[in-house]
Amino acid sequence: MSALEPVQSSAPAATEKMHAIISQAITIPSHVGLEDAVTQLVMSKAEAAFGATPFGDSVKKIVDLIEKEMMPKVLEAHTADQNELDKLAKELAKCATTKSSMVGIADKSKTKYLKFSPLHKTCREGEAGLLISKTEC
Secondary structure, three states: OOOOOOOOOOHHHHHHHHHHHHHHHHHOOOHHHHHHHHHHHHHHHHHHHHOOOOOHHHHHHHHHHHHHHHHHHHHHHHHHHHHHHHHHHHHHHHHHHHHHHHHHHHHHHHHHHHHHHHHHHHHHHHHHHHHHHHHHO
């Protein structure tokens, strides 16, 4: 092939593939469908862009590494993190229950305190008066 010969492109095939992926994503209402469609678009772009170049094998190896080794580990870590969050949420709910029962007990004491506090203040004022009279003598 000389330097001036046109390069054969798979652009029409890639365009048809992208249209198929987009139409499939539109029919799936969930975020999972969108995620899959974006992943497929990126992968098909990589295949179309690098398939006929010296980088094609490298890109395929990178894609395989991501899909077969990295993503399973990411999903496993996500599951472990989610389980830990669920466990911690349950523990936090227990704290709320304990707090609620302890506030109920404290409210009983608070009612008693609010009832007797004014009486105690007048008593302390009387004691203060007696102390002043004693020290002045």
